[in-house]
Amino acid sequence: MRQLCKGNVAIVKGAILAGCRSFYGYPITPASEITEAAALYIPQVGGTFLQAESEVAAINMVYGAAAAGARVMTASSGPGLSLMQEGISYIAGAELPCVIVDVVRGGPGLGNIAPEQSDYFAMVKGGGHGNYHNLVLAPASVQEMADLTTLAFELADKYRNPAIVLADGFIGQMMEPLELEYRESAPPEKPWAVKGTPETQKNLISSIYLEPDDLEDHQRKLEAKYKRAQQTEPRWELYDTGDADILLVGYGITSRILRSAVEAARSQGQRVGLFRPITLWPFPSEALVKAASTVREVLVVELSNGQMVEDVRLALNGKVPVEFYGRTGGNVPSVEEIHADVLARMSVMFEREMLGRMMPVQ
Amino acid sequence: MSQDSKAMVKEAEAPAGYETVHAKSPVFYDIYERKAELKNQTHYCPGCGHGVAHKLIAEAIEDLGLQNRTIFVSPVGCSVFAYYYFDVGNVQAAHGRAPACATAIKRTCPEKIVISYQGDGDLAAIGTAEIVHAANRGEKIAVFFVNNAIYGMTGGQMAPTTLVGQKSTTSPWGRRPVNEGYPLHMAELLSTLEAPAYVERVALCDNKNIMKARRAIRRALENQRDGVGFSFVEILSPCPTIWGKEPVDARRWVLEKLVPAFPLNVFRDRKLDTSPSTMPPQRTVTDVLEISAKDESAQRVAVQHPHHFREYTIKVAGFGGQGVLLLGQLLTEMGMREGLEVSWLPSYGPEMRSGSAHCHVCLSKERIGSPLISHPDVLIAMNEISLRKFASQVVPGGVILYNRERLPADFALPQARVICIPASEIADKLGSTKVTNIVLMGALLEETECLLPDTAMSVLETKIKKLDLLEIDRQALAAGRNFIDSHVRVGAVSQPDGFAY
Numbered sequence: 099m100r101q102l103c104k105g106n107v108a109i110v111k112g113a114i115l116a117g118c119r120s121f122y123g124y125p126i127t128p129a130s131e132i133t134e135a136a137a138l139y140i141p142q143v144g145g146t147f148l149q150a151e152s153e154v155a156a157i158n159m160v161y162g163a164a165a166a167g168a169r170v171m172t173a174s175s176g177p178g179l180s181l182m183q184e185g186i187s188y189i190a191g192a193e194l195p196c197v198i199v200d201v202v203r204g205g206p207g208l209g210n211i212a213p214e215q216s217d218y219f220a221m222v223k224g225g226g227h228g229n230y231h232n233l234v235l236a237p238a239s240v241q242e243m244a245d246l247t248t249l250a251f252e253l254a255d256k257y258r259n260p261a262i263v264l265a266d267g268f269i270g271q272m273m274e275p276l277e278l279e280y281r282e283s284a285p286p287e288k289p290w291a292v293k294g295t296p297e298t299q300k301n302l303i304s305s306i307y308l309e310p311d312d313l314e315d316h317q318r319k320l321e322a323k324y325k326r327a328q329q330t331e332p333r334w335e336l337y338d339t340g341d342a343d344i345l346l347v348g349y350g351i352t353s354r355i356l357r358s359a360v361e362a363a364r365s366q367g368q369r370v371g372l373f374r375p376i377t378l379w380p381f382p383s384e385a386l387v388k389a390a391s392t393v394r395e396v397l398v399v400e401l402s403n404g405q406m407v408e409d410v411r412l413a414l415n416g417k418v419p420v421e422f423y424g425r426t427g428g429n430v431p432s433v434e435e436i437h438a439d440v441l442a443r444m445s446v447m448f449e450r451e452m453l454g455r456m457m458p459v460q
Numbered sequence: 461m462s463q464d465s466k467a468m469v470k471e472a473e474a475p476a477g478y479e480t481v482h483a484k485s486p487v488f489y490d491i492y493e494r495k496a497e498l499k500n501q502t503h504y505c506p507g508c509g510h511g512v513a514h515k516l517i518a519e520a521i522e523d524l525g526l527q528n529r530t531i532f533v534s535p536v537g538c539s540v541f542a543y544y545y546f547d548v549g550n551v552q553a554a555h556g557r558a559p560a561c562a563t564a565i566k567r568t569c570p571e572k573i574v575i576s577y578q579g580d581g582d583l584a585a586i587g588t589a590e591i592v593h594a595a596n597r598g599e600k601i602a603v604f605f606v607n608n609a610i611y612g613m614t615g616g617q618m619a620p621t622t623l624v625g626q627k628s629t630t631s632p633w634g635r636r637p638v639n640e641g642y643p644l645h646m647a648e649l650l651s652t653l654e655a656p657a658y659v660e661r662v663a664l665c666d667n668k669n670i671m672k673a674r675r676a677i678r679r680a681l682e683n684q685r686d687g688v689g690f691s692f693v694e695i696l697s698p699c700p701t702i703w704g705k706e707p708v709d710a711r712r713w714v715l716e717k718l719v720p721a722f723p724l725n726v727f728r729d730r731k732l733d734t735s736p737s738t739m740p741p742q743r744t745v746t747d748v749l750e751i752s753a754k755d756e757s758a759q760r761v762a763v764q765h766p767h768h769f770r771e772y773t774i775k776v777a778g779f780g781g782q783g784v785l786l787l788g789q790l791l792t793e794m795g796m797r798e799g800l801e802v803s804w805l806p807s808y809g810p811e812m813r814s815g816s817a818h819c820h821v822c823l824s825k826e827r828i829g830s831p832l833i834s835h836p837d838v839l840i841a842m843n844e845i846s847l848r849k850f851a852s853q854v855v856p857g858g859v860i861l862y863n864r865e866r867l868p869a870d871f872a873l874p875q876a877r878v879i880c881i882p883a884s885e886i887a888d889k890l891g892s893t894k895v896t897n898i899v900l901m902g903a904l905l906e907e908t909e910c911l912l913p914d915t916a917m918s919v920l921e922t923k924i925k926k927l928d929l930l931e932i933d934r935q936a937l938a939a940g941r942n943f944i945d946s947h948v949r950v951g952a953v954s955q956p957d958g959f960a961y
Contacts, residue, residue, distance in 0.1 A: 101750055102793045102802070111749050122564060128808060141740040142748050146567045150560065151593035158557035158590070162564030165551045166531070170564070188554050211808070272831055273789060273804040275796045278751045292549035292565075294572030296528040302494070302543050304552035309496055351831075358829030432834040 100275035105243045105265065106131035106173075108276050109199055110139055112244030113171055116251035117283030118197070119145030120170035122159035124152055124178060127211040128267040129201035132173035153178040157185030157198075164194035165303040167291030169251055173199035175267075176209065176217050179225070186260055187226030191305025193320075195254035197247060198232075199263045201270040204428045212428020213267030215350060218405035221262045222378045229317050231324050233261040233331070234378040236349040240274035246376070255286050257327055264378060266401065268351040268430070324380075332382035335374040336389055338364060342371030343447070344440055345393040345418075347386070347410055349375050351430070352399050359436040370440055378406065383413035394447055396420045399436060401429075487518035487527050492544045503541055507707025509664045509697025509714075510539055513606055513673070517575070518546065520678040524685060530573040531565055533558045535587075537579035538612040556587025559594035562601045573684050574601045581611050584620040584644045591646070595690050598655030602680040602691045605646060608699040609718060616702040620644040623721050643721060647694040651727035657689030659728040663696035665714035669724070679729075688731065696722055765798045765912045770825050772910050773833045776897075777818035777850055778842025778863070783897035787840065788819035790901065790923070794915040795823040803831035816845060823910060838908060839876070840900050842883075844868060851876070861903055863896065879907060879948055886939050892929075895936035902940020907948070913937060 103111065109132050113121075121136035133149065140147045146163075150156035156172045163170040174182065179200045189196060202217045204210040219225075222234050233253050235246040243265060250261035292301045307313035335353075338360050339345060346356045353374040363370040373389045375382050390396050396418050398407040407422045414420055423439055425431045484490070492499045504510045521527050527548055534542035536555035543550035553561040553576075562576040576594075583591050583605050591603065610628060611617040618628040618635060621643045625634040635643075647661040658680060662673035673695055680691035696718045698710035705713060746752040774791060778784045785806050795802040806819040820833040835855045841847035842863045848871070854860055856875040865882045867873075883899040890899075898920075905913050916937055924930045 099751065100796055102789070102796055102804075114745060114749060120564070120568065139748050142743045143745050144742060146564075148563070148567065151589050155557070155560040155590050155593065158554055158560035159564035161553070161557070162533075162551065162561035163568045165561070166565045166568035168564075168568045170568075184554060185557070192552075267808070268805060268831070271806055271808045273792060274828075274831075275802060278749055280746050280749070280751055292531055292551050294529045294531045294549055294569050294574075298549055299528055299547065302550045302552070304543065304550070306540065306552060354828070355830040355832065357827075361829060430832060432832065433830050434834055 100277050102273050103240055103276035104131055104271065104273050105237075105240045106201065106270040107135045108240045108243040109173065109247050109263065109265075110135040111276070111278060112247035113197065113251065114139060114143060115244070115278060115280070115283060116169065116248040117285045118169045118171055118251060119143065120163045120168040121145070121147045121172065122150050122156045122163065122170070123172045124150050124156050124174065126175045126178045128203055128213075128270050129173050129175040129178070129199065131270070132199060132201070136173075153181040154185065157182035157189070160196045160198070161185055161189050161192070161194060164189065164196045165192070165292050167288040167293055169195075169255070169285050171197040171199065171251075173201070175201045175203045175211075176205045179217060179220060183220070183226040185226075186232065187224075187228050187230060188305050189260045190226070190230035190232070190320075191228060192303050193258040194260070194303065195251075195258050197250045197254055197261050197263065199247070199265065202264065202266045204426070210428055211267065213351060213401060213430060214426060214428065215266055215352065215401040216403070216405065216426065217264065218378065218400070218402060221264050222381075222406075222409075230320060231259075231327075231379055233257065233259055233327060233380075234264050235261065235333075236264050236376060236378050237269060238350050238353045238374065239269070240272065240276050243269060244276060244278060251285075253327075253331065255288075257323055258290075259323070259327075264350070266351050267428075328380040331377055332380045332385060333376035334382040334385045335376060337372040337374070339371030339373060339389050339393075341369050342392075343369045343394050344443060345371050345373055345390050345396045346399060346436075346440070347373045347375070347396060347406075348399040349378060349406065352401060355431060355433055355436060356399055358433040359440065362433055362437045363440055368441070368444060375406070378409075381409045381413065383409070386410065386413045387417070390414055390418050393418060395443060397423060397440065397443065399423045399431065401425055485515065485518040485522045487521045487547055488514075488545050489547045494544045495541070502545065504538065505699075505701040507698060507700040507710055508538070509608060509695065509699070510606060512664050512670060513604065513677075513695050513697060514542065514545060516670075516674045516677045517577070517604065519674070520681050521548065521573075523678070524681055526573045526681065526685065529571070530575065531569070533562045533565065533574065533576045535576075535578040535582040536613075537582050539577055539579060539606065540613070542577055556582050556585070557590055558582065559587065559590040559599070559601070559603065562603075563594050563597070563599045566599055566601050570600075573681065575681075576601055576603045578603065578605055579612070580605070580607045580609065580619040580621045584646050588620075588644075592650070592653075595650045595656050595692065596653050598657070598690045600684055600687060600689055602684050603693070604677065604680070605692065605694045606697045607646070607694055607718075607722065608697045609643070610699055610702045612699050612702050621646075621722070623717060645722060647692065647722075647725070647727050650692055655690060656692060656728050657730045658683055658691040660692075660726045661694040661696065661722060661724050663714055663719050663724055664698065665696070665711050665719065669715075672724075694722070696724075765915070767798070767800065767823070767825065768909065769823070769837075771828075772823040772838075772908075773836045774821040774823075774838045774840065774904070774910075775818060775833055775836040775850060775853070776821070776840045776842070777816065777846030780815060780817045782817075782842045783894060784817045784842060785819050787897035787901060788821045790916070790919055791821050791823075791904075791911065793919045793923075794911045795821075797915055797919065798911060800824060801826060801828050803828050805831040816843075818846065818850070838904065838910075840904065842896065842900070847871070851878075859908060861900055861907070863900060879903065879944070881940070881943050883940065886943065887936060890932055890935050890939065892932050895932055898933050898936035899940040899943075902937040902942075903944050904940075905937075906941040906944040913941065
């Protein structure tokens with residue numbers, strides 16, 4: 099059955115379906131509905147909700163609950179995530195599974211509460227100190243807010259690693275139909291956890307390795323794990339890419355606008371397609387290379403000054419020209435704006451081609 | 461095990477004929493395998509108070525029979541390596557965050573014994589917020605706070621508890637209150653809170669006081685075993701190496717300098733947790749997530765509406781409090797029940813609480829791309845500001861429903877068809893200004909036929925539980941439809957400029 103649901107609330111519903119019964123958080127616009135929904139729902143299904151004194155405390159509570167074997171999560175927005183970065187680094191170092199939601203707002207500093215995608219670097223590239231990666235999922239609909247949160251718990255447990263759901267103010271605040279199906283969630287056994295039992299008495303959760311060789315071994319182990327994730331976990335979506343001249347690339351709310359822009363362009367006979375990364379880490383590089391193999395130009399659109407575009411360029415490695423279109427400050431490009439930009443690029447592209455044909459090559 | 465450490469174990473065993481008086485508690489590992497070298501001795505300096513504090517805690521755990529249900533949270537500081545020694549579950553926490561970490565461990569495993577062991581920099585400087593709030597929530601954990609008035613691990617910098625005049629590498633002329641403030645008295649500070657069950661300060665300065673510390677530590681663990689509440693033991697402790705003193709002199713310094721500055725006392729000792737506790741209702745997952753069978757039957761719509769569009773977009777705008785967002789949500793819910801793809805996107809944030817609000821509604825037969833609407837098919841303008849701001853965005857041939865009897869005199873006419881409807885007045889006559897949005901909904905449905913009035917009623921029936929309110933809504937919906945029917949379709953003459961008035 100479909101229910102009309104807000105993106106932020108869908109996060110909590112997806113988490114409960116995944117068996118999450120532990121939420122530690124601190125309110126912040128535009129992510130507060132997640133904390134509120136958790137406060138309302140999680141105690142009713144026998145779980146623990148606690149409003150922490152700060153995001154710093156919240157992420158360290160997540161650390162503690164994860165150390166004790168709980169499926170646990172927290173949620174915040176940019177400034178809160180900045181405060182959590184130390185804790186996330188510890189969680190990654192201690193190999194604890196947890197889910198962290200970032201409903202991105204405008205920055206830097208206090209910025210504003212309107213949607214941006216400017217936390218890409220902070221979430222996808224690590225953000226805290228040391229060599230580590232987060233698993234990062236980018237929902238583009240209310241349904242995916244729930245589904246990718248559920249998936250985030252599974253991936254977090256599978257890799258014993260923090261998993262981030264990277265949304266934005268719009269996806270968090272909007273309402274769409276949500277379809278949920280109840281199933282018994284079965285979080286895996288966690289024999290490594292510290293549960294205060296005779297079986298787990300010898301266990302230690304820590305990220306400290308004093309000896310250089312020990313720390314290097316630990317990092318190699320993490321590296322191997324990340325490699326495994328890179329091989330098996332990339333997820334993406336294609337739309338009308340088969341014969342495209344221009345390939346649009348965008349995630350989250352931007353991908354929705356791009357999808358409409360593709361439709362507008364196609365209705366006028368322009369060959370435009372869309373590549374939408376669903377996992378931002380691991381980035382679906384191989385799939386992107388394949389999708390871009392026949393296009394003439396790639397246009398990356400973000401609500402940022404150009405962050406994911408770096409991963410697109412790394413993936414394509416100069417094989418195709420990669421251009422960027424960004425809006426910031428909470429401004430969101432309209433479908434018409436993107437379509438006009440695509441048209442302008444196409445005319446330049448064809449003009450160049452015509453000129454190239456007229457000039458005989460010596 | 462290396463040859464070296466084997467030899468050392470052998471050395472440690474008492475020769476035949478002798479009785480070992482100072483036996484190591486079984487709560488300590490026999491050999492400190494987690495240590496890189498010297499696996500038979502601690503990493504603490506000779507004369508350090510941590511060794512004594514560790515021993516007292518280990519013996520208390522042993523005597524109370526708690527070893528296989530204890531979780532020890534170690535801090536950042538000299539005692540970061542407590543997990544080398546304690547043969548219990550160990551979690552190493554970030555600097556200052558042990559109380560937050562311990563909070564969640566205890567909440568995850570309420571029956572277990574959770575210990576947070578912290579130094580003065582960890583607890584009273586970087587972790588001040590965490591300890592105050594864990595104490596204030598009355599977390600049923602035991603916190604052992606080792607206060608030696610100096611940073612040991614990092615090599616002698618000033619602590620929040622460094623005495624006035626005491627030299628450190630970061631207070632080279634002695635702590636000056638004018639620059640660094642005064643020493644923090646954590647036991648006193650926490651005992652101002654309501655929740656803590658037990659707060660005591662003890663000192664590891666002589667045998668008599670060590671025995672008092674032993675009792676305090678035991679008491680904290682008994683409290684936790686019995687579910688009493690938050691227990692906090694501040695332990696004044698010698699740091700001979702950083703203080704630059706012989707171990708014996710260091711102990712004397714605790715007695716002569718630290719104790720006068722940090723008086724020994726039982727600040728709080730309450731037997732039972734008396735804080736009132738209420739449990740939220742317990743429901744099934746399907747009920748809480750609204751995915752049970754009864755929700756399904758409530759939402760079924762019998763008739764499928766023959767929608768005349770592929771996609772239909774509506775913008776609702778007005779003052780916060782006029783029911784702008786709710787009207788959008790109701791239309792979205794109706795579209796969903798009629799089997800359409802739908803989206804609702806609000807303006808959000810603090811401005812919503814006093815200023816203007818608007819939302820975008822998309823109804824579509826196909827998957828919706830952008831939920832943002834640049835050019836709506838319909839604008840419902842609930843006030844003049846919204847009309848002026850958004851009228852020009854409406855597609856040519858679209859509809860504007862304006863909540864007034866007539867347009868402002870100076871208003872430039874847009875390309876859309878404008879219908880003025882005094883919805884607020886109509887709502888007032890029905891007995892509630894609040895149903896202005898429902899009057900406008902009635903007008904929208906009658907004018908555009910984008911959704912069915914029956915669906916509107918079925919949605920309102922599930923959303924509004926009070927029967928008298930529902931009745932007013934029913935009348936408001938009808939009044940909005942009638943207005944279009946009588947004034948616009950029949951009575952009013954469509955004017956050459958496309959306006960009904």
